[in-house]
Amino acid sequence: MSSEEPAPGSVRPGGRTARIREAVLRTAGDLLAERGFATLDLAEIAAAAGVGKTTVYRRWGTPAGLVADLLADMAEQSQPRADTGSLRGDLTANARLVAKTLTDPRQSRLFRAVIAAATGDPVTEAALRRFYDVRLTEWAPCVEDAIARGEAPEGTDPRAVLSAVSAPLYYRLLASGDPIDEAAAGIAVRAAMDAVAAGTFVTGPAEG
Incomplete structure (x- = not known):
């Protein structure tokens, strides 16, 4: 890919093209969650989505390009930041959203597959970084307002x-296998709040 070409998933289609994209991404996500990245096949995805194989190859090119667009779509569709009026409330909403996502049967498998793929594929790695960059940017005002x-x-x-x-x-x-539940979310929020109060996350000049 040349430096002048857009990254996979960076061009947003409309109309019939948008419907094709939605069908292909949904099918790709299902297969990725079911089987992982290694067996992802564009021809199979095209057939399952009811889309011409040529269309899929022309738009996404490779499985990695398709996963990149899938992550871009997931970032677009994710829940917007909370605005509860307090930092604790906003962080609790964030923790609950993450916990809900990671315990969803489809989404948890999907994230495992994408993270595994990102360890060995630079395109997927870059797409995963963009996904989290979008989500962190969306939620950053919670802390800025605090x-x-x-x-x-x-x-x-x-x-x-x-x-x-x-x-x-x-x-x-990804590691311990311990429950991702309300208690775990609450512990994460309390630990973060304690660290905020202690100035642990101060990276610039602080007052006082």
């Missing part, structure tokens, strides 16, 4: 706070 309200020190890094909330839940999904 700073303005005096709930967090000046210079607190919003992305670091949000990552501290979600990281323990992803660890349970």
Whole structure:
């Protein structure tokens, strides 16, 4: 791919093309969750989605390109940031959303497959990074508003706070296998709030 070509998933279609994209991405997500990345086949996806094989190859090119677009679509469709009026409330909403996603039968398998693929495929790795960049950008105002309200020190890094909330839940999904439940979400939020209060996430000049 040349430096002038758009990244997979960066061009948004409309009309009939949008309906084709929706059908293909849904089918790709189902197969990815069921079988993983290694066996993802564009011809099979095209047939299952009822779309011409040539169309799929022309638009996405490779399984990695298709997964990149799938992640872009997931970022677009994800729930917007919470605005509860408090940092604890917003972080609790974020933790519950992450927990709900990671315990959904389809979504949990999908994320496992994408993360596994990203360890060995640079296109998928870049797409996964873009996905989380979009989500962190969406939720960053929760922390920015908390700073303005005096709930967090000046210079607190919003992305670091949000990552501290979600990281323990992803660890349970990918490593320990411990339950991802309301209690786990609550522990993650309390730990993040304690760290915020201690100034742990301050990366710039702090007042006081």
